[in-house]
Amino acid sequence: MADAEGSPHVAVALRRAVGSAAATATSAGLAFAAIDYLGVVSVLAYAPGATAAVAILVGGILVVLVAGIFSELNGLYPTAAGIRLYLGRAVGSRTALSVTFGYMTTVVLVIAADAFLIGAAIRHVLHEPSGLAYVWIAVLLGLALTANLRGVRLAGGIQTLVTYAVLGGTTVLSLIALLHVGGALRRPFDLFGKGAFSGIQAVAFALFLYAAFEWVTTTAEEARTPRVITRALFIAPALIWVVSTLFALALTHLVPFRELHHSAYPQLLLGKAALGRVGELWMLSLTVLTALNTFNGGFLVASRFIYAAAREGTLPRQFASLNIRAVPWLAVTALACASALVAAVVFASGEWLLLVAVGAAIESAIYALGSLSLLILRRRETRERPFRLAAGRPLATLGVVLFTALFLATGFSDPKNASHFSAAPIAVIAAVAALTSGYVMVFVPRLQAAAAVRAAANRPRRRPHGPAAAVEEPAAGSGTAPAVDA
Amino acid sequence: MADWDELREALADYTISCNSNERLRKMQRGWSRTLHFVCSDNGTTFSMEVDRGEILSTPEGHIGIPDIVVTTHSETFCDMFWGDLNPVQKYLRGEITVKGSQEDVMRLDAITYVIWPDS
Numbered sequence: 001m002a003d004a005e006g007s008p009h010v011a012v013a014l015r016r017a018v019g020s021a022a023a024t025a026t027s028a029g030l031a032f033a034a035i036d037y038l039g040v041v042s043v044l045a046y047a048p049g050a051t052a053a054v055a056i057l058v059g060g061i062l063v064v065l066v067a068g069i070f071s072e073l074n075g076l077y078p079t080a081a082g083i084r085l086y087l088g089r090a091v092g093s094r095t096a097l098s099v100t101f102g103y104m105t106t107v108v109l110v111i112a113a114d115a116f117l118i119g120a121a122i123r124h125v126l127h128e129p130s131g132l133a134y135v136w137i138a139v140l141l142g143l144a145l146t147a148n149l150r151g152v153r154l155a156g157g158i159q160t161l162v163t164y165a166v167l168g169g170t171t172v173l174s175l176i177a178l179l180h181v182g183g184a185l186r187r188p189f190d191l192f193g194k195g196a197f198s199g200i201q202a203v204a205f206a207l208f209l210y211a212a213f214e215w216v217t218t219t220a221e222e223a224r225t226p227r228v229i230t231r232a233l234f235i236a237p238a239l240i241w242v243v244s245t246l247f248a249l250a251l252t253h254l255v256p257f258r259e260l261h262h263s264a265y266p267q268l269l270l271g272k273a274a275l276g277r278v279g280e281l282w283m284l285s286l287t288v289l290t291a292l293n294t295f296n297g298g299f300l301v302a303s304r305f306i307y308a309a310a311r312e313g314t315l316p317r318q319f320a321s322l323n324i325r326a327v328p329w330l331a332v333t334a335l336a337c338a339s340a341l342v343a344a345v346v347f348a349s350g351e352w353l354l355l356v357a358v359g360a361a362i363e364s365a366i367y368a369l370g371s372l373s374l375l376i377l378r379r380r381e382t383r384e385r386p387f388r389l390a391a392g393r394p395l396a397t398l399g400v401v402l403f404t405a406l407f408l409a410t411g412f413s414d415p416k417n418a419s420h421f422s423a424a425p426i427a428v429i430a431a432v433a434a435l436t437s438g439y440v441m442v443f444v445p446r447l448q449a450a451a452a453v454r455a456a457a458n459r460p461r462r463r464p465h466g467p468a469a470a471v472e473e474p475a476a477g478s479g480t481a482p483a484v485d486a
Numbered sequence: 487m488a489d490w491d492e493l494r495e496a497l498a499d500y501t502i503s504c505n506s507n508e509r510l511r512k513m514q515r516g517w518s519r520t521l522h523f524v525c526s527d528n529g530t531t532f533s534m535e536v537d538r539g540e541i542l543s544t545p546e547g548h549i550g551i552p553d554i555v556v557t558t559h560s561e562t563f564c565d566m567f568w569g570d571l572n573p574v575q576k577y578l579r580g581e582i583t584v585k586g587s588q589e590d591v592m593r594l595d596a597i598t599y600v601i602w603p604d605s
Contacts, residue, residue, distance in 0.1 A: 013551060013552075014551070014552060014553060014554075014555070014585060014586060015520070015551045015552065015553045016553060016587060077580055078583075079577075079580065079583065079584075080588050080591065081577070081578050081580070084578065085578070085579075085580055088578075088579075089580070153589075218588070219588070221583075221584050221585050221586055221587075221588070221591065222585070222586060222587045222588070300588070304588060304592055307592065308574055308577075308578060311572065311574035311575075311595065311599060312572070312574050312575050312578055313572075313575070320599060322513065322596055322599070322600070324509075324512055324513055325513070326513050326514065326517075326592070326593055326596050454604045455572075455604065457604075458570075458604055460568075460570050461499075461568045461569050461570055461602075462496070462564060462565060462568035462570050463495070463568075
């Protein structure tokens with residue numbers, strides 16, 4: 001008997017299908033958030049001056065490996081469930097669920113970080129007291145919450161336009177900054193100038209600049225053809241590489257690192273250095289635009305994941321509650337509250353670079369687990385797929401080793417002081433892992449048992465079919481019990 | 487393996503349940519879509535035409551250009567349309583595959599959830 005997933009990969013002509021340009025924009029838009037500007041500063045902390053470009057290039061080369069691995073996995077399982085299904089098939093559903101819950105916390109971190117960074121940037125440009133930054137954070141999250149609850153979301157075309165405007169705007173300003181008289185590129189190609197591990201940590205943070213580009217696999221179901229996602233996975237990192245490299249070089253060229261290091265808005269400093277007030281407003285506009293992608297994409301991906309988990313019985317069923325616009329309102333509200341809480345902690349502590357380190361470490365871990373999944377599934381799955389990574393097994397093995405090393409490199413990093421190590425990032429990740437694993441081991445079985453009891457209490461509605469049953473059963477279409485309203 | 491007669495019976499019941507649910511109709515009032523279904527085990531295909539939340543028809547075969555294409559076993563379809571099965575569990579296990587936007591996929595599941603919250 002044919003399995004649903006065993007059906008051949010055919011291009012289904014959907015009325016509204018996503019093409020390569022839109023998928024690439026989705027991938028690049030998910031990756032390039034406001035926190036990426038800080039990510040570049042973190043790379044500069046370990047790879048000063050023009051050396052950052054080398055780190056970003058090496059990170060980009062590693063991301064090509066990630067793109068290959070996720071392309072093959074996506075070809076095997078082209079579904080919005082993405083990493084959850086890959087891992088589930090490879091290492092079991094319980095581990096997959098724990099990892100996916102942990103992965104979703106990065107969405108909260110990114111939303112919170114972006115809210116904080118944008119709030120701080122607006123406050124800075126308007127010359128308001130620092131305390132007002134949190135008011136802006138609350139306003140931004142409130143707007144995002146209201147828009148999501150009302151079912152408002154960016155149309156695909158606008159999202160594509162926003163992404164290319166952010167990437168293009170950053171590129172143009174960086175080029176202007178690079179052509180600015182009076183700057184100088186410093187310390188080219190000195191990847192280990194800050195110690196034996198600094199080069200590795202610089203690459204690990206460079207990897208963070210591309211983080212979340214692989215989330216485009218969650219749109220596989222609406223892609224015109226399977227190759228659309230593969231193309232996006234390879235093209236989007238190239239775009240981010242160009243933009244990040246130019247931005248890093250421009251920062252090096254015009255803004256002293258001591259000014260960048262304690263700033264939550266390096267992009268505004270570059271804009272001001274390059275074009276004065278106009279440049280500052282230019283970069284503020286782009287920063288606010290990134291929020292559209294982050295809040296639109298982040299809320300959507302995470303709230304739908306929560307909804308699916310609640311429907312599946314792995315989260316309390318209240319999280320599947322829908323409002324009259326078919327939006328999972330509790331999931332969206334919980335996300336906004338969690339983001340506001342994290343943003344408040346960041347605001348009070350000033351530890352925004354810790355978010356970058358945690359995000360970078362989690363992404364490296366996800367890439368290591370993706371590589372592991374491919375390694376295992378190469379043995380189990382013999383089906384044809386639209387993309388097959390050449391030398392897949394050795395490359396997946398390399399991926400496991402490399403990304404585990406990068407996970408440790410960022411997990412023990414201290415971006416505030418590149419010559420020191422810190423256990424803070426790994427401690428945050430360990431706490432998240434303990435919470436998610438504990439939840440999956442203790443609470444999920446209880447929820448599933450309760451769901452099983454409810455399901456068992458329901459009399460099967462399906463009527464027996466066949467000549468004997470036809471005598472007893474009512475006419476087709478006469479309806480079941482009156483519909484229960486949710 | 488369910489044949490077309492069984493599927494048609496399930497679809498007829500599903501249509502009545504959907505169209506008679508006021509809250510669902512209100513929730514889906516802006517949702518007009520063409521859905522295609524493919525039974526991976528016996529090759530049966532059928533369509534569903536939804537206009538502003540109302541299911542207009544569920545003919546055999548594929549009619550029009552689809553917004554969503556759902557593929558699974560014929561038995562799974564039958565259980566799903568009778569409300570005896572939680573489609574999300576099957577979907578997350580890869581046993582139901584869908585082509586279409588995430589929003590449409592969620593709307594499709596929302597129908598089942600609103601009609602049969604305990605499925």
